[in-house]
Amino acid sequence: MREEAGVRLREVRYGGSQAWPYPRSLMLGFHARVQDDAAARADGDEIAAVRWFTRAEIGEALERGQGGSGILLPGPSSIAHALISDWHAERS
Numbered sequence: 001m002r003e004e005a006g007v008r009l010r011e012v013r014y015g016g017s018q019a020w021p022y023p024r025s026l027m028l029g030f031h032a033r034v035q036d037d038a039a040a041r042a043d044g045d046e047i048a049a050v051r052w053f054t055r056a057e058i059g060e061a062l063e064r065g066q067g068g069s070g071i072l073l074p075g076p077s078s079i080a081h082a083l084i085s086d087w088h089a090e091r092s
Contacts, residue, residue, distance in 0.1 A: 001032075004047045008035040015086065018079035029079040031087065058088045 001007040009032040020027045034040075040050040053061075053071065061071040062085060074080035 004043050005050050006039045006041040006043075007037075007050075008039065009033065010035055015083050016079050027079055029083045031083065055088060058084060062088060 001009055012030050012032040015029040015031045017029065018027045019025075037052055040052070042048055042050050057069070057071060058073075061069040061073050063069075073084060
């Protein structure tokens with residue numbers, strides 16, 4: 001996160017894993033808190049834009065499905081979608 005988006009994390013905890021479509025690869029998912037959300041910036045190479053979303057925006061995106069809210073979420077079978085859903089459910 002810090003290298004590509006300038007974001008320092010704290011309270012990092014494992015959220016799960018999923019096979020990745022490259023040979024012998026595994027995607028790991030983590031939940032974390034950010035130290036300074038104003039420090040987020042795109043690196044201009046691997047990351048084109050950085051944006052924070054509110055819990056309400058994510059809730060609307062989860063309810064409306066793919067792109068219905070203007071936010072395109074990862075597919076429902078992905079670990080990324082599971083992490084987002086878990087985060088949303090924390091205080092919904």
